[in-house]
Amino acid sequence: MMLFSSTHSAEAKISVLAFQLFILTPAVAAAVPVALPGCPETCGNITVPYPFGTRPGCFREGFNLTCEETPGRRPKLLVGDGVEVVGISLPEGTVRVHSKMLGVSLPLNTTSLPFNASWSAGLMATGRPLAVSSKHNRFVAMGCNLLASLVIDSDASDSVSRYVSVCAALCSGDSEVRDTSCSGVGCCQTPIALGLPSYMVQLSELAVESSGFGAFGVGLRALFIADQEWFSRKGALLQLDYFGDQQRTIDTEVIPTVLEWWLDSNRDRDVFGRGPDGNSSRCLSLNSNFIVYGDRWARCNCSNGFEGNPYIANGCQDIDECQHPDLYPCHGTCINLPGAYRCSSKKNISSLPGLITIIAVSAGFGLLFSVLGVAKLNNKFKQRRAKKLRQNFFKKNHGLLLQQLISSNKDIAERAKIFSLEELDQATNKFDQNRILGGGGHGTVYKGILSDQHVVAIKKSKIVVQSEINQFINEVVILSQTNHRNVVKLFGCCLETEVPLLVYEFISNGTLSYHLHGQNENSLSWKDRLRIALETARAIAYLHSAASISVFHRDIKSANILLTDTLTAKVSDFGASRSISIDETGVHTAIQGTHGYLDPEYYYTSRLTEKSDVYSFGVILAELLTRITPVFSSQSSESMSLASYFVSLIRDNRLSDILDSQIVEEGGTADAEVVAKLAEACLSLKGVDRPTMRQVEATLEDVQNSNVHHNSHITRVTQNVTKDQSYNGSKGSEGTRLYSLEKEFIQSSEIPR
Template sequence: MQLLQLPFLLFLHFLLLKPASPTTTDLTHLCPTSCGNISIPYPFGLGESRCFRPGFNLTCDLSFQPPRLFLGDGSVEVIDISLIHGTVTINTKVLSFLSSNFNESWTGLLPDGPFTISSKNRFTAIGCGVLARVLFYETDTLISLCASVCVARDFTPGHDDTCAGIGCCQTSIPVGLTTFDVHLESLNETTYSFGEFNKVFVVDKDWFDDNGDVRQKLLSPLYSKHPWDSTVSTEIPALLDWWLGNGSNGTGGLSCEMAKKNTSEFACRSMNSWCYDSANGNGYRCNCSDGYQGNPYVNNGCQDIDECQQPEVYKCDGTCSNEVGTYKCYSNDPHKYPGLIITIGVTTGLGLLILLLGAFLLTRKLKARRDKMQRDKFFKQNKGLLLQHLISSSKDVAERMKIYSLEELKKATSNFDKSRIVGQGGHGIVYKGILSDQRVAAIKKPQEIIQREIEQFINEVAILSQLNHRNVVKLFGCCLETEVPLLVYEFISNGTLSSHLHAGNQQSLSWDDRLRIALEIARALSYLHSAASISIFHRDIKSANVLLDDGLTAKLSDFGASRSVPVDQTAVSTAIQGTYGYLDPEYYYSGRLTEKSDVYSFGVILVELLTREKPTSSSKSQDGESLIPHFISLIKDNRFIEILDPQVVEEARKEELVEVVELGEMCLRLKRDERPTMKQVEMKLEALRGSKKHIIHTWSCKRLDESRSLNMSMSIEGSSSGDMTRQFSLEKDMMLSVSFSR
């Protein structure tokens, strides 16, 4: 692939005026409060330094009609200022670039100024065959990336014109940045590349989502024969966050508590205001207290509001009375007929007690009935009848799997008590439970009601119910009586492979254990691909999905993203799904899932076992490369020993390391046709393990011979046995060398 790398520093350029000490007096009518149709609230201001806090000076350019407002000395136009949200809306340029000669650069926001790029923006790239990487300024460390492709000149984007990767892509911006780099590369998989229509900009996400007409105008040159419409606005709104005490006065990163110690500098001036800190330590902001509105940055700026004048916001069914900072709602006076009320109360008291008791009993009965109807509804909704048929139709499945009731699982987990939680992540909570047959189980309870989660659950049950392998986690059963179904697995007590490798301890798994674990993972994947009743592509192989039991035996888990494939097919087109760092690049760009996608992910795990580095880590690369590119480049230079875990170098034989490193390199090849199958990988690792055991056995026999003075006949028998073992290993090595392309 020929890469066209176009580095540039993205966003905006402006210079701030020299800071001055903030005023401690009230603002007066001498300070301008607007420019054109834009209001200017303190701490922002025009003119003299007493009219604004340091770093918040603005410029009103009267040469425009109407006048326009700019930050600092007038380099960036301001559209709006929000005190409540702590943002400034600015106009940012839409940049056009050709695929061969684009090179633009801007200086970023001042690092000690009050402004940072808001995470509510989205970096957006429009074009055909564009891969955009967002990098930290001057370090080239990857933050995020997106890719935009077009399959033909007359292609049409998505029906809703969203930036989902066809003609347009978007990626997020982290909190607290003042500037960043962007590298653009062309993708040679794209049939057409229309460089003259490529656009790059940063935009307020909410504004971009709400303005479909602008999106259509930006995208239309890509899928029509019309040239670029020069009337389309090249200025698009983006957001800046601003904070007080973030370094503009030389003190830097002040929290509310720190700022309050210097009362003359503290920005929250109004008595009825409060202070809150930035989430990333950039400083603090102020807001009016509940029941008040206005400007918290000036004396008496937060004024009481009359809640009774806003009945649509502050509800009151009786008589509303405004009070300072709040309001009260009084019911209409019921004491007009006191005698009647007392009479009614006395005569109906006993009847009410009887009615309440009857209502309580009836409510309990109705609740029990409603709960049963709800459980039956969820059981059908979660394909319970289908799973019942699946279990009953196979004796083998019925012996391994059971459909549990919700009551059984509540009892097993002490009603899902917090003390039973053994794991928690983005997809849900895992509880440890004791089933009625005394088996220890891991019960997975999703946290959110998402249709995709339910579909993945059903997919996982359907796949795991057909599998029976010692290196695949066993599914005891499921519960279908909740809105989001529950899965019941065997309990694996020793955590994940990822936690063992990346725990930070000086010593980790031994080399022998790592080699065995790699073999066990390969056995599980080889079984899924070629030995199960139907071929199964896991699609999310990673060290966090490999569990280890007390004996450190590997168990492959999490089949929610897996796909089953008919025997006569070798690939399937599907939406891209997986984990960054483990994802097969060819699958990512083509959308074609094959068994070789799992092989690539296995290769990443193999490199993790060799290096104890995470796939996204760049700590050992001077160029900021992540683990896999750095590993491949070291292999090409024959310097792979530099990245290996010192414990591995110490414990492993050189020949073993070379074999495993070469095996990892073959699994990680960009072209899937050049990768081995998991069966070949399994055979290779089996051969390595067999060779290792043979060497240990031969050494033991030699020591035994020296100590016990074996007779000649026993020596001959031992020699024959060893030769047979070696011959078997050599035959395997020959088979593998023929099968693998070097």
């Protein structure tokens, strides 16, 4: 078997300026000789240069290819046993092919013996001048707890295994599959020491104690040899696809692999002539270089300034550099020379007066243009530096990942756009102070007008920490997958600033918090409050059960409910939200929320469930009924919780002590009592005692339609919420304990936001 290496000191000296012949388009190849006379030069859109060929008499021994032409389909160029060729390069001496993955199922068996298989790029084991390029490829293994090895095929050597490449991959938890660096966690890659036509592949299972890796601890392992440059660009997406669907990825994914080829200086001596001394070898075509590897292998390349096929007589033709001023600049008169070109200056001025005149005029204009030029260069330098900075921010803010997400998901692509900073600068008049809609400690919201005259709200954060960047990506992903009239619509985002910008639909009438607690002269009517509560409940219920994947908002509060000109509610701010799969009921996560709205059970257990949003919504219902802030000061200047205070009054039948007088004046007392009982159920300390948002939505619909009587105790809510003993069994002791627990929770908790 022939062994090939891709490290050749002589080849490094070759400089190919114009003609690369990494051949993909026949238009380039048609300008210079490529194949032997009378032989096809292309197969489909792939150029086939000699010594390769597809017909007898058109190729050297071992360089035969097959052009498969099927009516109605594009022609395919094949090598060996049917592997597709997608490019041939004469200067680099490479053939680019499409190979497949090798899938191995683990656990292997009960013994410690490794799994053995073979990998081939479709080449015959012997007699081929083609081999895997060790310079351009990497050996890759994907999966968990494995040791993968490339071994020289025993048919090509002795019985003792000779290792060519070895790598190991471990996993200790489900979250680690998100590491797409392929550096040993769920994926490993390693250089290939020897380039061969085929290899033996050995795979052993590594025993790891208490891996806790769930479903990824077993299943298929993927082994393949891939073009290093391609894998550096596509490897991350390939890993995500593999851990998403192993079988489909292994069966369908096409892997680019680079092969390397050389001519045999003895067998192919008719291709190489003899030099003037009669001993040294040269290439058949003039104006070409002879490249030697070892004692036997050789290749040819056209010299600098020439292009074509060095294996054909007179195949290397001179490049007319004067016809390509973009590649070969000349600020005078261009004169083409064999293998080069000359750029001569314009005719010299012979007369002294003319020379003096030219110098004087040039000095005057030079002084003028130097001033203008310095200013222009300085401005261009600033623009270039700003562009570079925007590109760095784009990469830092996961722009490439978001681009891949948008390009791979049609629904997200239709709903979310990546805006440039220049677009948003124009939309906000360079973020003019007069365009500010509102803001706080975390950022500012600007009003913007896009080029298509859409009015938008642009959220610009102030905090520069990685957690904020992650929340931003989280909000983009969640909002781009939701579609509900009561959820704020996301138009897109901008990633070219230090902190990413979000672009929402413009909601002109402020927040529910402002209308309830601000200095607004026109307070909300009871009818509007009831409708806003119902619309908000519909949005949250949709997020919990009707969206493509369940979403727990985690920061439901009146400040995150926006109102349109018609007082339609829009739920916003999904930075802290969590996506939950259909079969999950909760997730353990770092505590995050807002004082006065945070679920006590979530605070003490760190387990986030849909009932956590129900508790926060109960606080909003209490705000709508009382117009009191979630945390307020008592007469003794002590901070009090609206939730605990409200529940204690309801259980003492003292709703009238806290009910907003406007509701009484509008005759909404009976409906308010039903809503108060609903709020009490939502504010239960235990999540299991709270209704679901679907039940809350149904109850509010009945109230709005006047189908619930004030003495019905919310018949649409679950039984464990409506029993009389739940409301009246221990009014004194339970009410006091609830207030103490809530008060202690408010004073002791430090909740990041």
